[in-house]
Amino acid sequence: MIGVSDEAVEVSEPVGRVLGTADATPLQFWTAVTPGSYLQLDDVVVTSRDLPDREPVKIAGVVTQVRARHEGAQFDSDVFAIAEGTLPALVQEAAEITTTRVDPELYVPPAPGAVVHRASGAARDAALHFDRMERRVPMGTGRDGVPVFLNADFLDGTRGAHVSISGISGVATKTSFATFLLYSVFRSGALGADGTNARALIFNVKGEDLLFLDHENTKLDDATTANYKLLGLPASAFPDVRVYAPPRAGDSSGAPDVNSRLTGVDSFYWTLEEFCANRLLPYVFADADDERQQYTMVVHSVTAHLARHAVAAEGGISIDGRRLGSYGDLVDHVVDQLTDDETRSTWAGSAVNMGTVNAFARRLIGSKRDLSRLIRGDLAARRPHQIKTAESAQVTVVDLHNLPDRAQRFVVGVTLKTEFDDKEKSGTGRPLLFVVLDELNKYAPREGSSPIKEVLLDIAERGRSLGVILIGAQQTASEVERRIVTNSAIRVVGRLDPAEASRPEYGFLPPAMRQRALLARPGTMFVNQPDIPVPLCVEFPFPAWATRKSESGPPPAGAMRSMVQGVDPFAVVGGRGGSSDDDIPF
Amino acid sequence: MTRMFVDAWDPAYGASFEGGDASDGPASPSSAQVDTDVEVPAAQWAPIDVAAGVRCPDVVFLVDGVRRNDAGLWTAEEDGQSYAGLAASYAAGVVRCDLRRGVAELAGARVGRGLFTASPSAGDVQAGSVRYEVHRVSGTGEASKLPAAVQAPLTALEIDISGEARNHGSDGADLLVVDGPLRNRRQLPRTIGYVKTQQKQYLPAQLARVVTALRPGQRTPVFALGTVWGGWSWYLRLPGGSGAPWSGIVRVECSPDLTPEEAIELAEVSGATLPRFASSAYKDPRAPQNLVPIAGLERRLRGLLGDARVLHRALTLATAHTR
Numbered sequence: 001m002i003g004v005s006d007e008a009v010e011v012s013e014p015v016g017r018v019l020g021t022a023d024a025t026p027l028q029f030w031t032a033v034t035p036g037s038y039l040q041l042d043d044v045v046v047t048s049r050d051l052p053d054r055e056p057v058k059i060a061g062v063v064t065q066v067r068a069r070h071e072g073a074q075f076d077s078d079v080f081a082i083a084e085g086t087l088p089a090l091v092q093e094a095a096e097i098t099t100t101r102v103d104p105e106l107y108v109p110p111a112p113g114a115v116v117h118r119a120s121g122a123a124r125d126a127a128l129h130f131d132r133m134e135r136r137v138p139m140g141t142g143r144d145g146v147p148v149f150l151n152a153d154f155l156d157g158t159r160g161a162h163v164s165i166s167g168i169s170g171v172a173t174k175t176s177f178a179t180f181l182l183y184s185v186f187r188s189g190a191l192g193a194d195g196t197n198a199r200a201l202i203f204n205v206k207g208e209d210l211l212f213l214d215h216e217n218t219k220l221d222d223a224t225t226a227n228y229k230l231l232g233l234p235a236s237a238f239p240d241v242r243v244y245a246p247p248r249a250g251d252s253s254g255a256p257d258v259n260s261r262l263t264g265v266d267s268f269y270w271t272l273e274e275f276c277a278n279r280l281l282p283y284v285f286a287d288a289d290d291e292r293q294q295y296t297m298v299v300h301s302v303t304a305h306l307a308r309h310a311v312a313a314e315g316g317i318s319i320d321g322r323r324l325g326s327y328g329d330l331v332d333h334v335v336d337q338l339t340d341d342e343t344r345s346t347w348a349g350s351a352v353n354m355g356t357v358n359a360f361a362r363r364l365i366g367s368k369r370d371l372s373r374l375i376r377g378d379l380a381a382r383r384p385h386q387i388k389t390a391e392s393a394q395v396t397v398v399d400l401h402n403l404p405d406r407a408q409r410f411v412v413g414v415t416l417k418t419e420f421d422d423k424e425k426s427g428t429g430r431p432l433l434f435v436v437l438d439e440l441n442k443y444a445p446r447e448g449s450s451p452i453k454e455v456l457l458d459i460a461e462r463g464r465s466l467g468v469i470l471i472g473a474q475q476t477a478s479e480v481e482r483r484i485v486t487n488s489a490i491r492v493v494g495r496l497d498p499a500e501a502s503r504p505e506y507g508f509l510p511p512a513m514r515q516r517a518l519l520a521r522p523g524t525m526f527v528n529q530p531d532i533p534v535p536l537c538v539e540f541p542f543p544a545w546a547t548r549k550s551e552s553g554p555p556p557a558g559a560m561r562s563m564v565q566g567v568d569p570f571a572v573v574g575g576r577g578g579s580s581d582d583d584i585p586f
Numbered sequence: 587m588t589r590m591f592v593d594a595w596d597p598a599y600g601a602s603f604e605g606g607d608a609s610d611g612p613a614s615p616s617s618a619q620v621d622t623d624v625e626v627p628a629a630q631w632a633p634i635d636v637a638a639g640v641r642c643p644d645v646v647f648l649v650d651g652v653r654r655n656d657a658g659l660w661t662a663e664e665d666g667q668s669y670a671g672l673a674a675s676y677a678a679g680v681v682r683c684d685l686r687r688g689v690a691e692l693a694g695a696r697v698g699r700g701l702f703t704a705s706p707s708a709g710d711v712q713a714g715s716v717r718y719e720v721h722r723v724s725g726t727g728e729a730s731k732l733p734a735a736v737q738a739p740l741t742a743l744e745i746d747i748s749g750e751a752r753n754h755g756s757d758g759a760d761l762l763v764v765d766g767p768l769r770n771r772r773q774l775p776r777t778i779g780y781v782k783t784q785q786k787q788y789l790p791a792q793l794a795r796v797v798t799a800l801r802p803g804q805r806t807p808v809f810a811l812g813t814v815w816g817g818w819s820w821y822l823r824l825p826g827g828s829g830a831p832w833s834g835i836v837r838v839e840c841s842p843d844l845t846p847e848e849a850i851e852l853a854e855v856s857g858a859t860l861p862r863f864a865s866s867a868y869k870d871p872r873a874p875q876n877l878v879p880i881a882g883l884e885r886r887l888r889g890l891l892g893d894a895r896v897l898h899r900a901l902t903l904a905t906a907h908t909r
Contacts, residue, residue, distance in 0.1 A: 072882055072885055072886055074869065074885075075869055077869075078869075081690075081878050082690065083688050084685070084688055085683050085684050085685045085686075085687065085688040085689050085690045085883040086683055086685075086862065086863055086878045086879050086880060087689055087690055087878050087881075088681045088683075088690040088691055088692050088879060088882045088883055088886060089690070089882060090692075
């Protein structure tokens with residue numbers, strides 16, 4: 001039965017009847033709307049079909065198209081005669097219903113003439129399959145102002161994982177929806193302890209708008225608070241956030257490079273030793289473009305050589321008897337060694353020709369400017385500088401917005417690889433790690449391959465069992481690796497570009513919804529989840545956290561420990577973990 | 587060279603006047619007594635414009651009926667005789683045009699179905715969900731005479747429905763336009779009959795020239811017809827005609843029970859009202875005489891009659907069971 005029991009089936013007033021001038025099918029039918037009532041897109045309706053010798057079949061669906069026309073008019077100009085009051089005609093509205101649920105599962109068409117009711121309460125929940133969801137994550141309200149839910153089974157890896165969000169940048173509010181979804185997962189309690197223990201890794205690609213997640217929004221009004229309450233969520237900022245930013249370029253102290261957020265920001269970097277020992281060199285060449293070149297071979301042999309021969313030396317490294325104190329030095333040394341006929345074969349192998357080596361050297365030298373602030377030999381190795389979600393706060397924000405493209409790729413690639421490897425080693429799917437990454441089409445393009453794409457594909461295909469959930473956003477899903485998109489159980493679409501909307505990647509949108517996606521307002525998303533055969537139109541509330549400096553409230557107490565860093569500068573460096581006084585380096 | 591005009595009506599409907607040529611109009615002269623001195627003396631006849639003070643009423647009711655022959659039948663009597671039968675559907679409806687609010691709505695419609703036959707033994711026929719009531723026709727009841735028999739119940743239906751429509755929502759100043767001659771509907775108040783097709787030449791030749799000289803919106807003076815169904819009558823030219831002498835001409839009549847003054851007043855009102863309902867040629871095969879609300883009403887009524895093929899099949903099945 002649809003609904004919990006007969007008593008609980010709340011069907012409100014009849015709104016029309018199934019019409020018989022168009023075919024009624026079990027999956028789609030048209031309803032003529034009773035004069036004086038109305039149906040709008042996304043309304044949920046229910047009708048039933050009596051069958052001989054068994055219980056009636058309840059057919060529930062959502063409105064996917066509505067039309068109104070003059071009946072009795074033959075010519076376009078008849079409308080003037082009708083409006084003037086000389087030609088009798090009837091305005092008749094009709095709504096197309098796409099079936100979402102048939103109960104019991106007997107696929108018979110509704111009979112033309114059958115009364116169609118607007119569904120509310122339990123009947124609405126049943127029509128949208130909410131009653132079958134054991135754990136429901138609120139994701140906003142429908143067009144009717146009633147909460148709409150996401151089945152947590154398809155979010156946490158139980159039956160599916162990963163979210164793919166598409167839409168034009170700026171108006172599609174992809175990042176806002178991703179953060180709201182995270183907030184809902186953390187605060188709704190739908191995931192129980194999993195939700196509370198879950199971690200999130202967010203890459204902030206554009207502007208500094210994700211750096212204020214832990215700041216209250218001063219522009220929050222009562223209506224928005226009420227909206228949050230309706231969804232069963234508190235209206236507040238993220239309670240536990242840690243922000244990482246790259247060191248300021250040219251600053252030897254390694255202070256984080258941020259403009260608007262001044263408190264509670266840690267800088268992240270990698271030491272030269274880590275760079276060599278963890279074999280991070282391939283991520284310098286993380287452009288899909290790079291992979292096509294011949295020098296991939298050189299990259300791998302140089303990486304291996306560095307891992308084998310580099311020795312840690314006071315933050316920097318020592319190799320071939322030379323101490324290298326910066327990324328620039330390392331690059332110069334590697335290039336020197338490669339161009340030298342005597343040493344080339346030990347670094348790059350013997351079968352490599354000069355042209356390939358030169359191509360590699362050119363690229364490597366080019367990377368100096370972009371990466372020298374991230375790969376350091378001059379900062380204390382023991383100072384905390386790594387992004388590790390397990391040791392960080394619930395939400396870890398990595399700020400990339402003022403890094404050049406190559407550096408962004410390096411950070412994303414290395415961070416994801418490290419996190420995924422850690423998860424793999426721990427061998428358990430808990431705690432969950434949500435990774436929010438915008439511009440997925442840049443990191444995992446459909447064509448070519450790159451180390452980052454490999455990591456992302458790994459996450460998309462195996463992350464589900466390891467508890468790594470990718471929330472990827474992109475302007476165009478058609479340009480993202482197909483295996484990543486198809487592995488996403490939940491697909492979300494905001495405002496789309498007209499040319500993009502016609503691509504097969506959006507086949508899950510019915511034609512009318514595809515058209516609507518072209519004019520979706522900010523804050524409106526179409527969410528498709530495996531449970532429900534029709535995407536749901538969702539309006540999610542305005543963020544309760546600040547999205548820019550101007551609307552941010554006072555920083556949370558935790559971030560006030562220092563004006564610059566989240567880490568207390570007066571704490572003994574490396575003094576964590578119960579070290580004794582003997583470890584004091586002075 | 588003679589000027590020529592193509593008749594606006596679709597050839598299937600005949601012409602808006604029968605016989606004669608375009609300059610003469612209706613050819614068969616009427617034997618009816620005509621009194622042409624009612625409004626102005628016959629010698630002073632001239633086209634009359636709508637007087638400045640005359641307003642179109644806010645509410646105009648238009649009544650019309652449609653009919654359709656669903657099937658022809660033959661009966662087989664016990665004594666070996668056979669009678670023709672006609673199963674017909676007919677419907678009458680009223681459109682209430684509220685010109686002030688700009689709403690034209692169906693104020694009432696009723697459908698009737700009948701089996702018209704002279705057979706003494708025939709009974710009602712239940713065809714599917716539809717029942718054809720038997721209407722006994724007197725006389726021999728040849729098949730060719732049966733269609734005319736449908737007219738009586740249809741007219742009765744029209745009278746019923748127009749009375750009803752006026753009972754609800756009449757403001758006392760409305761006008762009821764009946765499609766076709768008034769005949770036995772003359773007792774309805776503030777009612778005019780609207781005759782699209784001119785078959786008889788009622789006026790003497792010199793006065794007929796006044797009719798052909800009418801410009802759109804103008805009417806002739808009122809004259810009295812002395813026939814059985816006669817009454818006060820006048821001609822009116824609707825806009826949108828082809829320009830031929832008799833194109834767009836309609837004859838309007840009202841009850842002879844009215845005083846000449848009342849008839850003239852109705853003539854004035856009709857001159858202000860009817861032209862705005864005139865249809866245009868590309869939309870209606872009988873433009874401009876077939877009024878827009880009437881055309882819309884007929885479409886609705888035909889819709890109410892049901893699908894002819896479905897009914898024909900239902901009748902076939904129903905009669906097959908009686909064998």
